[in-house]
Amino acid sequence: MISPDILALDFDGVVCDGLREYFQSAWKAYAVVFKPGDPAPPEGLAERFYPLRPVVETGWEMPLVIYGLLSGVPDDDILARWPQLVPALLAQAGVDKAPLAEAMDGVRDRWIQTDLDDWLSYQRFYPGVIDRIQAAIAAGVELVIISTKEGRFIQQLLAQGGVVLPADCILGKEVKRPKYETLRQIKTAHPSAALWFVEDRVKALQAVQQQADLGDVKLFLADWGYNTEADRALARPGSGIWGLTLPQFGRPFEDWIATAM
Numbered sequence: 001m002i003s004p005d006i007l008a009l010d011f012d013g014v015v016c017d018g019l020r021e022y023f024q025s026a027w028k029a030y031a032v033v034f035k036p037g038d039p040a041p042p043e044g045l046a047e048r049f050y051p052l053r054p055v056v057e058t059g060w061e062m063p064l065v066i067y068g069l070l071s072g073v074p075d076d077d078i079l080a081r082w083p084q085l086v087p088a089l090l091a092q093a094g095v096d097k098a099p100l101a102e103a104m105d106g107v108r109d110r111w112i113q114t115d116l117d118d119w120l121s122y123q124r125f126y127p128g129v130i131d132r133i134q135a136a137i138a139a140g141v142e143l144v145i146i147s148t149k150e151g152r153f154i155q156q157l158l159a160q161g162g163v164v165l166p167a168d169c170i171l172g173k174e175v176k177r178p179k180y181e182t183l184r185q186i187k188t189a190h191p192s193a194a195l196w197f198v199e200d201r202v203k204a205l206q207a208v209q210q211q212a213d214l215g216d217v218k219l220f221l222a223d224w225g226y227n228t229e230a231d232r233a234l235a236r237p238g239s240g241i242w243g244l245t246l247p248q249f250g251r252p253f254e255d256w257i258a259t260a261m
């Protein structure tokens with residue numbers, strides 16, 4: 001039977017869909033920096049923002065995506081050449097990334113401090129993911145979450161879904177190391193274990209591939225997360241990265257690697 005001994009999952013974009021929270025926080029941060037006349041976001045802005053989320057590498061870029069959209073940059077342009085647009089938009093807006101980052105952190109911190117339940121309620125699990133996690137745990141697979149979100153929030157969200165994971169199985173923002181380094185520590189502690197890693201950012205998977213000692217970690221790109229068509233095209237046979245769909249994720253492990261590599 002094909003199965004990992006240890007299944008490592010990224011959280012946002014694999015287990016948890018945080019798009020509504022991202023947009024709310026990004027809009028509030030945009031409002032702090034750009035002070036729009038109307039405190040409410042324009043109609044339809046959220047729906048335009050959601051598909052653009054994959055271009056964002058760091059939180060401060062999110063209010064800048066909103067600035068771009070509201071200054072008339074076409075959505076497709078943002079999707080196709082965001083890294084080139086960033087310096088131009090910063091210059092046009094006359095802001096630096098520091099105040100954008102401060103606004104993002106401040107907005108989120110205040111929201112979490114004043115109404116944690118409300119903040120949590122803007123995040124949901126992708127359909128079927130909790131059931132699949134429960135089934136894996138029941139089958140004896142050790143589940144580990146590797147995320148850049150704070151571990152205590154992951155633990156709370158999972159508990160709401162009925163999954164109780166020990167704190168040492170949740171490696172969040174607080175561990176302060178790249179994901180491949182966390183995988184290396186798992187590998188070192190369990191050298192003979194079959195280790196699989198599911199992530200929605202192709203760059204994070206490619207960074208694992210660059211580690212010679214992690215060559216036997218099976219890598220999966222979650223196509224339901226925050227990635228683009230171009231990212232998904234990189235997870236092709238021969239790339240060393242398996243593309244995974246949400247229905248596939250819900251099925252037995254052998255179906256995850258059914259396609260020829």
Ligand SMILES: [Mg+2]
Nearest residue numbers: 010012013200
């Ligand atoms: Mg992710």
